[in-house]
Amino acid sequence: MGYVLDKEGLNRTLDALSEDFLLYAPVRKVGEGRFTDVDVVRYDFVRSVDDIELDAKSDYSFKEILTPLSQTLFYFTEDEVHEAGGLGAPGSPAGTADDRPVIVFLRACDLHAVRRLDQMYLGNGPTDTFYARIRDRVRFALLGCDHAFASCFCLDMGTNVAPEGWLFSLDRAGEGFACSVADDALAPAFAANAQGEKDVTPAHVTENEVHVRVPSKVPNSIYKDPLWDEYDSRCIECGRCCIVCPTCTCFTMQDVFYTDNGRVGERRRVQASCMIDGYTDVAGGASYRKKAGERMRFKVLHKVWDFRQRFGYDMCVGCGRCDDVCPEYISFAAIVNKLTDACECEEAKDE
Numbered sequence: 001m002g003y004v005l006d007k008e009g010l011n012r013t014l015d016a017l018s019e020d021f022l023l024y025a026p027v028r029k030v031g032e033g034r035f036t037d038v039d040v041v042r043y044d045f046v047r048s049v050d051d052i053e054l055d056a057k058s059d060y061s062f063k064e065i066l067t068p069l070s071q072t073l074f075y076f077t078e079d080e081v082h083e084a085g086g087l088g089a090p091g092s093p094a095g096t097a098d099d100r101p102v103i104v105f106l107r108a109c110d111l112h113a114v115r116r117l118d119q120m121y122l123g124n125g126p127t128d129t130f131y132a133r134i135r136d137r138v139r140f141a142l143l144g145c146d147h148a149f150a151s152c153f154c155l156d157m158g159t160n161v162a163p164e165g166w167l168f169s170l171d172r173a174g175e176g177f178a179c180s181v182a183d184d185a186l187a188p189a190f191a192a193n194a195q196g197e198k199d200v201t202p203a204h205v206t207e208n209e210v211h212v213r214v215p216s217k218v219p220n221s222i223y224k225d226p227l228w229d230e231y232d233s234r235c236i237e238c239g240r241c242c243i244v245c246p247t248c249t250c251f252t253m254q255d256v257f258y259t260d261n262g263r264v265g266e267r268r269r270v271q272a273s274c275m276i277d278g279y280t281d282v283a284g285g286a287s288y289r290k291k292a293g294e295r296m297r298f299k300v301l302h303k304v305w306d307f308r309q310r311f312g313y314d315m316c317v318g319c320g321r322c323d324d325v326c327p328e329y330i331s332f333a334a335i336v337n338k339l340t341d342a343c344e345c346e347e348a349k350d351e
C-alpha cells in the first residue's frame with residue numbers, strides 16, 4: 001500500500017513509529033567534516049524527517065549500527081570471564097539501555113550491503129553471536145534514489161534496485177513525501193496521517209556516470225602485476241576507504257585493563273582496515289603485505305573476485321564512498337577497470 005504525506009503527516013507517522021522503534025538515519029553534521037566549515041553526513045538517531053539528510057549520500061555508511069566501531073565482547077576478572085550481552089549492553093544498537101528495535105533508513109546499494117555483512121558474520125562458518133544479537137533488532141526503511149551521485153556505480157554492480165527486506169520506503173514527492181508500506185503492521189500509522197493513498201514505487205537509479213567492469217577471470221600472474229606498484233607511493237595507508245565502506249568487515253581485538261595489576265578489564269572488537277600498517281603483523285615480528293600496493297591488491301581482489309569465488313556474487317556494491325573519501329584521490333572504480341584490462345591482456349597472451 002502506498003501513501004502520500006505532507007511533512008507534518010510524515011512527522012506524526014515517525015512519532016508513532018518511535019513508540020516501538022528507534023529511528024537511525026543519515027544526518028548532516030554541520031561543520032563537523034574533515035576541513036574547516038565542511039559538513040559530514042553520517043548516521044545518528046532521529047525523531048523527525050527534518051533530522052534526516054535526504055538529498056546527499058552519507059559519507060559514512062549505516063554499518064556502525066551492526067558492527068560498532070568498538071564493541072565489548074567479554075569482561076574478565078582475576079578468575080572469571082563473562083560474555084557481554086543482553087539488551088542495552090555496550091555495543092547494542094543504541095549503545096544505551098534502550099531495548100527497542102531499530103529502523104535504519106538506507107538506500108538500495110546499502111540494503112545490498114547488508115546481505116554482504118550477513119554473509120560474513122552469519123554465513124561464513126559458525127554464526128557470530130555478537131553480530132546476530134544486534135542484527136535481530138535491526139529493520140530497514142528504503143530511501144529512494146531519484147538520481148545517482150557523482151561517484152556511484154551501482155548499475156554495474158547490480159545494486160541499483162533494492163532487494164526485498166524493507167518495511168517501508170521514503171521518497172520526496174513535490175512538496176511532500178510518498179511512502180510504499182510493505183509491512184502491514186505499520187500501515188495504520190501511515191494511513192492515520194496520510195493525505196491520500198496511491199501506488200508508490202520507490203525511485204531507483206537508471207544511469208551512472210561511472211562505469212566499472214569487474215574481471216570474469218583473474219590469472220595468478222595478476223598477483224605480481226606491476227599495476228599495483230603505483231599505490232606503493234600514492235596510497236598513504238590511512239584506511240579511510242575501508243572505514244566508510246558498507247561491506248568492509250576487518251576488525252582487531254583490544255584488551256582494556258581497568259586496574260594497574262592488569263587482571264580486570266574487557267576485550268573489545270574494534271573496526272580496523274586491511275590497508276593500515278600493522279594489520280597483518282603476526283607473532284615473531286613478521287608481517288604480510290608490507291607494501292601499500294600489496295594491500296591494495298588484497299582489498300580490490302577481495303571486493304571484486306575472491307568474495308565472488310566463495311559466495312557467488314561481488315562484495316562491492318558500487319556506493320562510491322571510498323572514492324569520495326580518499327585524501328589521495330585514488331579511485332577504486334578506476335583500479336577495478338585497470339585490473340580487468342590487465343586480466344584480459346593476460347588472457348589474450350595465453351590464446
Ligand code: SF4
Nearest residue numbers: 245316317319320322
Ligand atoms: S569498495 Fe568502495 S564502492 Fe565498493 S562498497 Fe566499498 S566503499 Fe562502496
Ligand code: SF4
Nearest residue numbers: 235236238239241326
Ligand atoms: S586508498 Fe586512499 S583512503 Fe584508502 S588507504 Fe589509501 S590513501 Fe587512504
